[in-house]
Amino acid sequence: MSRTSIGRDIPDSAGDLGKLSPFAGAWARAEGVSAPRKLLSAGRPTKVLSGIDEAVRRSGLESGMTVSFHHHFREGDFVVNLVLDAIARAGIRDLTLAPSSLTSVHAPLVAHCRSGVIRRICTSGLRGKLADEISRGLLEEAVLIHSHGGRARALREGSISVDVAFLGAPACDAYGNACGSSGKSACGSLGYARVDARYAKSVIVLTDCIADYPALPASIGQELVDWVVPMDAVGDPKGIGIGATRISRDPRELLIARKALAAIDATGAIRDGFSFQTGTGGASLAVIRYLRELMLARGIKATFCLGGITSQVARMLEEGLVGTILDVQSFDADAARSMAVNPRHIEIDAVTYADPGCPGAAVNMLDFVVLSALEVDMDFNVNVITGSDGVIRGASGGHSDTAAGAALSVVVAPLVRARTATLVDRVETIVTPGESVDILVTDRGTAVNPRRPDVSAALKAAGVEVRDIGELRELARSITGDADPVEYGKRVVALVEYRDGTIIDAIREVK
C-alpha cells in the first residue's frame, strides 16, 4: 500500500496497470518547459515571454539540437534571422536548421554557418547568397532538400525530430491560438507550420499582434503551443505578398498557358466537377486566367482547387466557379483575406496536402496539376532546384508531390530562356522523376511522355499538335548551341530527397 498526499491508501500495483503512482498534489508533476507530452503544463499562469532571448533560454534548446521554422512569410520573413541571432548570442552551436523552406532574405545565415551555430540544414528551397555559398561548399554536411510532402512525412515519422519550433504568426492570443489570416503581417494559411506545431517537442509562437483570447478558430491551437513571444514585426508585408498576384503579360508565357490549357482540355480533364492545382511561375499561373474563361463559357465548376493559392483562385471561389479551396500556402494578401472570410476556403496542413505516407493526401485527389520547371530532359525528368550553372537557386516545393499525385501532370516552360535551353539532354539535378510527368508544354510545341500513349492519342484526336521531345530538343539546340559542361567538384553539397525518403539525386559543389 502507498498513501496519496490527501491520505488515501491505494494499492502499489494492479493487474495490467502494473505499478501505481499515488496522487501527490494537483501540480506536483508539472514539469514546466518542454515536457515531451505537454500534458502537465497547464499550471503556467502565462505563456507570454519578454522576447526572443528569453524564448531561446526557456525553450530548453541546447547545442546539437534541431530547430524549425516555416516560410509563410516568404521573402518578407524576419523570424529566422532574428531567432538565429539570439541563438548565437546564447552560445548554442551545432544546430540542425530544419525550416519548411528558406529564401534570399536568409543570407545572414551564412555567418551562422561559418561560425558553427548551424551545422546542418534540411529545407525545401534555398536561394540567394546562402544558396550560392552552400553550392561552393559552405557546410561540411550536405543539405537535405525535401518536398513539402516529404518534409511532412519526415516530421510525422520522426526522421526529422524537431526540438524547438519557432513559428511566426501574424496574430496569436496570449494562450497560443495562432492564426495566419489577420494582423498587419497576414500571410494566410499556416499549413506548413501546423505540422511543426504538432510534432515539435517545444513550440514557440512569435507574433506582432496579440489578439484577445480565445482567438479561434486558430491555425495552430493553444494545445500545441508552449510559449508566445511578442515582436515588433514578424515580417515585411512587401515580401510576404501585397494585394493580388498579377497575371503575366509576357506574350510568350500567355502563349504557353493557352497551349497548356488546350492540351489539358484535349484529355477531357476539364469537365464539371473537376479539380486542379497550378504552381508558381508566369505561365503556370496564367493558365488560371484561361481556365476561368473556359469554365465561364461552358458553365462548369470545379469541386476544389489545391495548393499555393493566389487571388485569382480566391476570386473563382467567390464567383462560384470553385467549390472549395484547400490552402496549404497563400501567395498573396487577397488569398489571405479570402481565407479569413470564406468558409469554403479551407486551411490544410502539409500532411493533408501531400504526405506520401499518410492515408489522406489531397494531391492524390487532383485531376490535373500545372507545374513550372527550370530544366526538363529527354526522359521528362524535371529540375526545379539548380540553375543551368549547377548553383542551387530554387525549391523542391510540392513539385514531385503533385506530379505524382495528380491524374495528369503538365509541365510548362519556355523552350529557351535567354541563351539557356530549358529542354536539355540531361537535367543538372532531378527533383521530379520523368515517370510522374505526362505532358511538357513549351512555346515551340507540346510533347507527351511515351509512358502515356492514351494522352498522346487524346491530344491528337482533339487536333492538338504533339511533337516528339527529341525534335523539340534539336530545335532548342539549334537556337542556343551546346553549352560547355558545368565544372563540379567531388564534394556533395546537397542531397535531393524524393517524397518517400529515398535520395533521387546529389548536388555537387561548383568550382
Added chain:
Amino acid sequence: MDILKPAVAGTLESCDAAVTVEPRPAGSLPLLELVVESSEGRFAAKVGVAARAALAELGVTRAKVTVRDRSALDCTIRARVLAACLRGAEPACGAEPVAKAAAPWEALK
C-alpha cells in the same frame, strides 16, 4: 576595316550584349585584342567565337574589342559586334564617311 574611334553597340539587358571597340595604337600587340565577359559562363567560349567571326566578316584586324555578354544568342552577338565596328570605323567629325561602303546593310549604302 580600320577602327578609327571608340564606339559602342548594344546594352546590358538580358539576352543582349554591350560591345565596345577601340582603336589600337600602332605597334601594340596583339593587333586584335578580344575581351569577353559573360553572365553565362557555359557559353563564354561560344560568344568569343561568334565575335571573332563577326570581326573577320568586316576584316577588322586591329582593335581592342570588349564584349559584355548578358546571355545573348549568337545572332545578337554578331549584330552588336558589326554595329560597334561600323560606328568605330566612321572617321571623326568633318571627315568623309568612308566606312559606309563596307556596311553589309543595303539601307546604309
